[in-house]
Amino acid sequence: MNGINMPKKFKIKHILLLLLLGVAITVVVDLIRISKYELIPRRPAEKIKLQDNEVQYELANGATEIDWNRLDGTLRYIKEEYDCSDFRLVNLIRILYEAGDQIPEDYKNKIEEVLFNFRYWWDESGENSMCYWSENHQILFASAEYLIGQKYPDTIFPNSGLTGKQHLQKARKRILDWLEMRWNYGFIEFYSGTYYKEDIGALTNLIDFAEDEEISVKCRMILDLLFYDVATQNINTMFVSASGRAYKNNRTGGSGSTLGGMTTYFWGSGEKIGPGMMHGMMTTQKYELPPVIAEIAKDSSNVVIRQSNGLDISELKAEGYYGTDTRSMMMQWGMEAFTNPEVVRNSMKHIRNCNMFSNEFIGEFKILDLKVIDWLHLEPLLIRLLNPQPNGVAIQKGNTYTYKTKDYSMYTAQSYHPGTYGDQQHIFGMNIKNHFSIFHTHPAIEKDVENQSPNYWVGYGHIPHAVQDKNVNLSIYNIPDKKGMMEMDLLDYTRAYFPSEKFDTAYIDRNYVFGKKDETYCAFIGANNFEFRDEANDDVIQKGKQTFWITEAGSKNEDDSFEAFVERIKNSKVSFSAETLELNYQSNGKTYQLKFGEDFMIDGKLTDTNYSRYDSPYAKAEKKDKTLTFNYKGKSLFLDFDKLIRIYK
Structure with a gap:
């Protein structure tokens, strides 16, 4: 028997060795192949002068003498397919459609050569380092491809081999899919003061120039929903809120936080915006903001706005x-x-x-x-x-809660994936009327270390478990002991943006921070003592890895004097366990309980932080509802997405 079995074992052993050898050789060959991959620069080595916005602005405002060579930088940028070339296409398309007959023939040929050879989508021939995929880029690329295809339907585009008409048809499907996603689920980059601008540029071009009625009407509807978002989250024209994608200025607020001047134009002083991607909104004859949205934006009553944005x-x-x-x-x-x-x-x-x-x-x-x-x-x-x-990096569903009064607004993405990494998300903050904002965070890296995101001001090292009820926010941070894979740093403190010099009164009292600006009051309560960082006057540090921040807002209308507000906050009961990560807080007759990663309780009752699509005094709707109705102060907006009905009065 042994004489028969030995060869079989021998063969099995050698087969396994051959398999392992084959795997090893495959891995080595793959590693050699991978080592030869080369990255294409996404930005030019030297800055290129881009003047497409200025040229479009001048043409839209009646200029007849144009130095067309000023577009050379833009054409070079697009030809080289540097990242954000789709931004440059917005006003180049407007120039072609609105002032094409003013362009000298030889220069128009130069423009067309660039446009016909461009890589409009990720499935076409070629390679580059353009970002095609984020929400705003998707509609920018599709809008450009559609409108250029529509303008040159019979031209064969050399890079793709498709005619203009085929490009139009290809882009049309993506446009309609994108619009349907926004209708059903809202914006992934919810309340983004940066990326809503790009959406506006792309949608306005389609509204003005698309000959397809379905696209034009649906774009108007989605633009309505975008401006409804801005209206509900703005306070006296300052647009700062919880967001899927926010940068430093989108978190700190101030006079520049007006969505590029859109809030000022539509429900502020009415001042028109200057050159830029959104300038088409100043000249469009096909989009009018429904009056109900402007009325909602100006509402100064106490209001709670709950909303669901995107998907998990x-x-x-x-x-x-x-x-x-x-x-x-x-x-x-x-x-x-x-x-x-x-x-x-x-x-x-x-x-x-x-x-x-x-x-x-x-x-x-x-x-x-x-x-x-x-x-x-x-x-x-x-x-x-x-x-x-x-x-x-993944932007998941934001169940957002916003409480607005005439003196302040407070906002939270409720229970947003506690403890996970956060690339550009903004989870919580408070607007001190329209002067500025305050917020806290766990920075991903130290101050002054360069990185686009996340960094000291953008995103989070680890996201807190944050919840809100009206003027009270509870946030628990649970920072791990060891860095995760590819984690750049792991700081053992949390910090708040609290610009003390911008307040009328502001000070730290052990584990309390208090501030007063005009008739608006605010307070932070922490697990450990607070301190200003180094000599900074806007950077409040709380050391510790298992900590909490309680934020409470007040006003002269609600608390009478600032001193009374301070006294009330100091008398509110707080308890916290760093071991169980359970926080309890009593304020203004309510008892709040939050345990990290678990439920939020108010007065012993579970609080549901999963919201319907819209839940506010202005609109009630579930996700994927076929129709939407917005009402306020006798004005209304009715939208039926499938039937292309848009009625406002």
């Missing part, structure tokens, strides 16, 4: 956005969900199919481009084990 990754499958088709990838990558376990294999397939390893934004995916990982479907397991910081 866990909802993608049920909602039909889980594949690698264009529509699904628009949702997944629109959420900036690249590495998350649920979608990482989709990302890898998409990157391979579209030849995108040379793209600077996603070039690091090459470390997963091993055949062994792909064959064994190991990507989700590896991501779960490593939990890399890029998981925090």
Whole structure:
């Protein structure tokens, strides 16, 4: 028997060795292949002068003498396909449609050559480092492709091999899919003072120039919803709120936080905005802001606004956005969900199919481009084990709660994925009327360390568990002991933006911070003592990894004097366990209880922080409702998305 069995064992052993050798050789070959990937620069080495906005502005305001060579920088930028070329296309398209007959023939040929050879979508030939995928870029690229295709229907575009008409048809589907997503779920980049501007530019062009009535009407409707968002979250024309994507100025507030002047134009002084991507709003004859939205924006009564924006990754499958088709990838990558376990294999397939390893934004995916990982479907397991910081780029559903009075507004993305990384999300803050804002955060990296996001001012190292009821916010931070995969730093403190010099009165009293500006009052309460950082007067530090911040707002109308407000806050009962991460707070006759990662209780009752699409005095609606109605002060707006009905009075 032994004489028969030995050869079999011998063969099995050698087969296994051959398999292991084959795997090793495959990995080595893959590593050599991957080492040869080269990234394409997303920005020019030297700054290019871009004047398309200024040229469009001059033409729109009656200029007849134009130095067309001023567009050379813009054409070079687009031709080289640098990131944000789609921004440059917005007003170049307006120039073609509104003043095309003024462009000299030879210069128009120069423009057309650039436009015909451009890579309008990720599935076309070529490679570059443009960001096609975020919510605003999706509609910018689709808007440009549609309108250029419409203008040159019979021209064959050399890069794609498609005619203009075929480009139009291709872009039309993406436009309608994008509009439907916004109707059903709201904006992924919710309340973004930066990226709503880009949406406005793309939508206004489609409204003004698209010959397709369905596109034109639906774009008007989605622009209505965007301006409703801005109206409900603004206070006296200052637009700062919880957000899927916010930068420093979107968090600190101030006189410049007016959505590029849009809030001032529509419900402020009426001053028109100057050159820029949104200037089409100043000249459009096809979009008028429904009066009810301006009235909502000016509402100074005490009001609670609850809203649901976007989807969680866990909802993608049920909602039909889980594949690698264009529509699904628009949702997944629109959420900036690249590495998350649920979608990482989709990302890898998409990157391979579209030849995108040379793209600077996603070039690091090459470390997963091993055949062994792909064959064994190991990507989700590896991501779960490593939990890399890029998981925090994903913008998931924001259940936002905003409380507005004539003196202040406070806002929170309720229970937004506590403890996870946060790339550009803004979870909580308070607007001191329209003067400035205050907020707290766990910085991702130290002050003055360069990184676009996250950094000291943008995003979070680890997101707090934050909840709000009217003028009270409770936030618990639970910072881990060890850095995660690819985590740049792990700071052992949290901090607040609290510009003391901008207040009439502001001071720290141990673990309390108090501020008064005109008739608006505010307070922070912490687990540990506060201190101003170094010699800064706007940077309040609270040391510790398991801590809390309680924020309470007040006013002369609510508390009479500032001294009475301070006394009330100091007499409010607070208890916190750093071990169980449970916070209790009693204020103004209410008892609040929050345990990190668990439920929010008010007076012993569970508070539901999962909201319907709209829940405010102005509108009530569930996600994917077929119609929407907005009412305030005798004015109204009715929208029926499928039937293309838009009525306002």
